[in-house]
Amino acid sequence: xxxxxxxxxxxxxxxxxxxxxxxxxxxxxxxxxxxxxxxxxxxxxxxxxxxxxxxxxxxxxxxxxxxxxxxxxxxxxxxxxxxxxxxxxx
Amino acid sequence: xxxxxxxxxxxxxxxxxxxxxxxxxxxxxxxxxxxxxxxxxxxxxxxxxxxxxxxxxxxxxxxxxxxxxxxxxxxxxxxxxxxxxxxxxx
Numbered sequence: 001x002x003x004x005x006x007x008x009x010x011x012x013x014x015x016x017x018x019x020x021x022x023x024x025x026x027x028x029x030x031x032x033x034x035x036x037x038x039x040x041x042x043x044x045x046x047x048x049x050x051x052x053x054x055x056x057x058x059x060x061x062x063x064x065x066x067x068x069x070x071x072x073x074x075x076x077x078x079x080x081x082x083x084x085x086x087x088x089x090x
Numbered sequence: 091x092x093x094x095x096x097x098x099x100x101x102x103x104x105x106x107x108x109x110x111x112x113x114x115x116x117x118x119x120x121x122x123x124x125x126x127x128x129x130x131x132x133x134x135x136x137x138x139x140x141x142x143x144x145x146x147x148x149x150x151x152x153x154x155x156x157x158x159x160x161x162x163x164x165x166x167x168x169x170x171x172x173x174x175x176x177x178x179x180x
Contacts, residue, residue: 037131038128038131039131040130040131040134041127041128041129041130041131041172044130044155044172044174045172047155048155048156048157048170048172052157052170060155063153063154063155064153065134065137065138065150065153065176066138067138067142080138080142082131082134082135082138084134086155
C-alpha cells in the first residue's frame with residue numbers, strides 16, 4: 001500500500017497542491033489524494049490546478065468513491081459521509 | 091453518446107437520486123451524472139445514497155474529472171471550474 005497520501009481538508013487548495021508536488025519531487029511515482037464530504041470538490045480542484053498550472057505530465061490513474069460512517073460529536077449519532085480517492089501518477 | 095444525463099446542482103440530493111432512478115426504471119442501462127464546482131461533492135453523494143439505500147445493484151463504471159472555463163457575470167473575467175462525470179450502470 002502506498003504511503004504517499006495527501007488528505008484534503010479545509011485549507012487553501014495550493015497547500016495541498018504543494019504537498020503533492022513535494023512528494024513527486026522527492027521521488028514518488030504515485031500520490032493518493034483523499035477527501036471526505038464537502039472537501040471532495042476541493043480534492044478535484046487540487047488535481048486540476050496541479051495538472052493545468054504546475055505539472056502537466058501527471059495522469060489520473062484511478063478514481064474511487066465510497067461511503068464512511070462517522071459519529072458526530074454533537075449528536076452522537078452515526079451519519080454517512082461520502083469519500084473520494086484519486087490516484088495520480090507521474 | 092448517451093442522452094441519459096443528470097446534472098447535479100444546488101437542489102436536495104434526493105431530487106437527483108430520484109431523477110437517476112426514474113431513468114433506470116424507464117429502461118436506461120447507463121446514466122451519466124455531471125457536476126461542477128462545489129456540486130461535485132453532491133454528485134458523489136447522489137451515487138452513494140442511491141447505491142446504499144435504493145439500488146444496491148448499480149455499478150460505478152467510470153469517473154472522469156476535468157476543468158471548464160467559465161465567465162463570471164460579476165467580474166466578466168474567465169475562471170476555471172472543476173468538473174466531474176460519473177457513469178453508473180445497472
